[in-house]
Amino acid sequence: MTGDHVRRLGAAAVGATLLVALLGACGGKERNYQIPKSLCGVPVLDEHIVEDVLPGGDEIDPRPASTGDIPQHLYCDIHIDNKVQIGIEGTWRPAGFTAKDSAVDHLQYGAPSTDHGRYVYWEDGATTAFPCANTKQKSGAFSVYVNAPRADGDMGEKMRRFVASYAQAWKTRLPCGS
Numbered sequence: 581m582t583g584d585h586v587r588r589l590g591a592a593a594v595g596a597t598l599l600v601a602l603l604g605a606c607g608g609k610e611r612n613y614q615i616p617k618s619l620c621g622v623p624v625l626d627e628h629i630v631e632d633v634l635p636g637g638d639e640i641d642p643r644p645a646s647t648g649d650i651p652q653h654l655y656c657d658i659h660i661d662n663k664v665q666i667g668i669e670g671t672w673r674p675a676g677f678t679a680k681d682s683a684v685d686h687l688q689y690g691a692p693s694t695d696h697g698r699y700v701y702w703e704d705g706a707t708t709a710f711p712c713a714n715t716k717q718k719s720g721a722f723s724v725y726v727n728a729p730r731a732d733g734d735m736g737e738k739m740r741r742f743v744a745s746y747a748q749a750w751k752t753r754l755p756c757g758s
Contacts, residue, residue, distance in 0.1 A: 609636035613660070620644035620656030620668070623749045630745075632738045633728060637661040651717045666742075667727045670750060673709060675720025682707040682723040694740060701740035704731035708747045712756035722754060 615627045615634070619642045624630055634640070637660035645655040651672030658666040673681075683691050683700040691702040699708045705727035712722040724747040728735055 611636040612638045613640040616640065616642065619658060619746070620654075622656070622746060622753065625745050625749045629738075629741050633735060633742045634658065634665055635660055635730070635732075651719045663730065665728060665730055667729065668746065669723075669725045671723050671725070672712075672714060672717040672719035673721040673723050675711070675713070677709050677721040677723060679708045679723070682709050682725055685723075686725055686727075692736075699740050699744060701736040701743070703734045703736050704728045704739065706736065706739040706743040708743050710747065710751065712751070712754055714755055714758055716755075716758065722750070722756070724750060 611631070611634075615624060615630050617624055619630070621644060639661055641659040641662070643657045643659060645657075647653045653672075654670040656668040657664045658668070671682075679693060679698060679700045683689075683693075683702075686705070686707065688700065688702050688705070688707075691700050693700045699706060701707075705725070707723060707725040709721050709723040711720065713720045724743055726739055726743045726746065728739060
């Protein structure tokens with residue numbers, strides 16, 4: 581083996597080591613927590629959809645909250661390693677309230693919609709609204725808004741899938757028609 585050949589092999593080994601290190605750094609932190617069966621009392625219908633919007637980390641801690649007001653606002657902040665990664669807001673609304681109305685309420689003017697306006701999404705969030713009459717809440721609809729304040733890149737389509745699944749699950753526990 582010549583000295584030139586040894587230098588080339590050494591350079592290749594150093595390059596491969598650097599590439600592995602860079603790829604490991606770009607991959608983000610490993611997920612060391614399990615996706616819970618529910619997030620703030622709302623069942624998780626598809627674990628993979630939730631995995632798509634949550635980063636790696638060691639501990640997940642969903643924290644529910646609500647207002648005592650009528651109509652009531654329901655909140656769920658999902659913390660990973662003590663940092664909010666996903667914020668969820670469910671709000672009782674007047675009849676006829678739409679996903680576009682919810683997007684405008686959250687200052688998302690002109691964001692794209694899908695499914696005939698049923699969902700509106702943007703780079704780090706999404707929203708939807710559906711009919712849900714409730715006399716106690718003095719409401720005829722319910723909106724669900726999700727936001728990923730620490731999103732790394734465009735997560736719009738993932739957030740749209742998440743809000744669709746979460747809203748579907750929320751419908752199962754809301755007292756619509758009461």
